[in-house]
Amino acid sequence: SQQGEEDPQALSIQEGENATMNCSYKTSINNLQWYRQNSGRGLVHLILIRSNEREKHSGRLRVTLDTSKKSSSLLITASRAADTASYFCATVIYNQGGKLIFGQGTELSVKP
Amino acid sequence: DAGVTQSPTHLIKTRGQHVTLRCSPISGHKSVSWYQQVLGQGPQFIFQYYEKEERGRGNFPDRFSARQFPNYSSELNVNALLLGDSALYLCASSSAAWANEKLFFGSGTQLSVL
Numbered sequence: 001s002q003q004g005e006e007d008p009q010a011l012s013i014q015e016g017e018n019a020t021m022n023c024s025y026k027t028s029i030n031n032l033q034w035y036r037q038n039s040g041r042g043l044v045h046l047i048l049i050r051s052n053e054r055e056k057h058s059g060r061l062r063v064t065l066d067t068s069k070k071s072s073s074l075l076i077t078a079s080r081a082a083d084t085a086s087y088f089c090a091t092v093i094y095n096q097g098g099k100l101i102f103g104q105g106t107e108l109s110v111k112p
Numbered sequence: 113d114a115g116v117t118q119s120p121t122h123l124i125k126t127r128g129q130h131v132t133l134r135c136s137p138i139s140g141h142k143s144v145s146w147y148q149q150v151l152g153q154g155p156q157f158i159f160q161y162y163e164k165e166e167r168g169r170g171n172f173p174d175r176f177s178a179r180q181f182p183n184y185s186s187e188l189n190v191n192a193l194l195l196g197d198s199a200l201y202l203c204a205s206s207s208a209a210w211a212n213e214k215l216f217f218g219s220g221t222q223l224s225v226l
Contacts, residue, residue, distance in 0.1 A: 040151075
């Protein structure tokens with residue numbers, strides 16, 4: 001079964017608005033990562049947050065991690081049409097290094 | 113510098129056939145991982161190799177096998193293809209031995225089984 005569940009499955013917003021995607025997981029993790037995928041091709045790493053971190057920023061991206069609730073959120077501020085893509089969270093389970101377990105993704109559409 | 117390269121880009125096979133997918137990691141990366149992505153779902157882990165040794169195997173049947181060569185490139189082999197094997201196969205490389213941090217993905221091989 002999937003470790004990560006993402007919410008919402010699809011999100012449509014206007015350019016300039018903020019987009020928030022959520023990810024929940026089931027077991028203790030080593031770290032949690034977010035990836036972007038354009039048009040069903042290769043994934044691009046966006047940001048990694050470790051289990052002992054609560055918040056990280058990278059440009060217009062802000063990621064939070066709540067290990068007590070086993071959840072994470074990705075915020076994209078001032079979205080652009082070029083942000084249109086699928087976004088996946090991926091967890092590395094504690095003591096099971098070597099594989100990432102991906103959620104089903106959130107499909108983001110940013111309309112100009 | 114070149115990123116992760118995969119070949120072929122697209123492939124059409126019929127049930128029962130065998131397929132070999134190839135991957136070249138980023139120069140200097142010794143870890144290669146393989147993932148299967150079915151349409152509408154997230155990628156699922158198949159294998160991870162580091163320094164030519166298998167470090168991890170996902171929940172896939174024995175029809176799936178892989179290997180890593182001395183130059184760190186890798187092949188994924190799938191025997192006795194089933195319709196359900198139709199998917200995007202992604203290769204990722206990493207500098208980390210356990211491939212549990214930032215992965216660099218190729219553009220994938222789209223496999224269609226008819």
